[in-house]
Amino acid sequence: MSIIKNKNTAKAIKTGILLIIASLLAAIFIVPMVYILTSSFKSVENIFTVPIKWLPEKLHLENFSEPFINKNFGRYFLNSTFIAGTVTGATLFFSSLAGYSLSKFDYKFRDSLFILILITMMVPIETTIVPLAIVIRKLGMMNNYWGLILPVILSPFAIFWMRQFMITLPDAYSEAGRIDGLGEFQIFWKLILPLCKPAIGALAIFTFMGNWNSLIWPMIVATSDSLRTLPVGLVAFEGEFFTPFNQLFAMSVLAILPTFILFMILRQKLITGMAMVGIKG
Template sequence: MKVKEKVLNWSLFCLMVIVAVVMLVPFFWMFSTSLKSLGEVFEYPPKWIPRQPHWENYARIWSVVPFGRYLLNSVIVSGSITLLHLLVASLSAFAFARLNFPGRDKLFLLYLATLMVPGQVTMIPNFILIKLLRLTDTYTGLILPNVFTAFGVFLLRQFFMTIPKDYEDAARIDGASRFYIYSRIILPLSVPALSTLAVFTFVFQWNNLLWPLVVVSKDSMKTVTIGLASFQGMYGTTWNLLMAAAVIGVLPSIVAFLIGQRFLIKGITLTGLKA
């Protein structure tokens, strides 16, 4: 059995290495292209390593387009959505997990059913509402519609239900209020789940293209995902600069994942153990 287990483990390890390499190939090609001249990009057969790295491509993207403004907009929008979503989702999850009121479970199932509605279906009504409120080309219009989602409420509710109620009962005996229990007991014990939701939300919103594309028309309000299209002209695309901008654009997602990595696996493992 030990020999079979070792063979199985090594086989799984080799399979995971192969899958990891296959997934990393596009990122390596993106980085390689960002260091090439425009002529080298179209060479055939393609070369994985440029003859002379052109690091100046990373300096040029800041002068060709207002890329710094695009990054700032993405940081503001993604960060604000993440913080507000954590606040709203944790409050809602606390109500569904800890408070007893008539129709709680039915209301939660109804709220959860909204996950089956594609975002493209609600996009037009959301845009009409944002347009009527004159919130197009504003941070409010970019942030507000993305704050409320059922996924975060479901994720946190399942985690809150795994926390023993003994902590809550002890706090009530000491005269603690509902908000005190939520802020001083539930939230500190839910750091893994909150970190997991924060990473998922930030990465998704950082890479969000469709909603900013609909709401934003001013160049000063564009996010990174829309700003990358600025390197595509009517008669051609500067692929080396586009890939350099894409490399910089993907770094915040990687940093967010590395920061929350130690909580990510724990949060996914513990969430959903109790229905």
């Protein structure tokens, strides 16, 4: 009995230590978010009080409206929504086509092409920005939506993700479609793609969040205020002599909402997709 009791005690202590560590790690991420949320309702003076006042003395709801009136944040939100939505839709479509080709067709150099795609995933994005910017400038796509969208609609990770999911689907679906007289695109669109909803849902979250939060590339391409995205607008919010941090925090809170809502809608597909995408092949 004493041995069993000691084991249970040791297990309880280990669980308690892990719980404490997990709580501390969670606090590191949660506390700044709570501070930003509460500060978005404060005046500038209350943000920098010592000691910190976590709750605002008065709710300053104008922090959420003035940036839309005095700045151009309405346009920034529309730009981010349009660009992130367009890129996400295009990425899902083209990566699904590429994944279907790499998983369900047997042709020469197929595996070599897939390895090449994997290699491009290892190249830091920072090393490609300058050459890509030069190409975009020569094509006349600087400072327009084409330059913000076209260079990022093809993602090696997205192709890898969809290929890994589709390779787990039985070939019987494709063969049944061919027997019924369907063309390859019809097989892809009507039979294979509906089975990929978990992978598509997860990839949609990754792609939308990545483009919604993108900063470096929009800063390079979008030089005019009317083309700025939300992250660029937040960076430009800082004034030369004064920065209204309360309004900056308010816009940061609003910037989080779209990705949070998308995650809440597709969270189940994210979990399912991550569980089903294996390392087969």
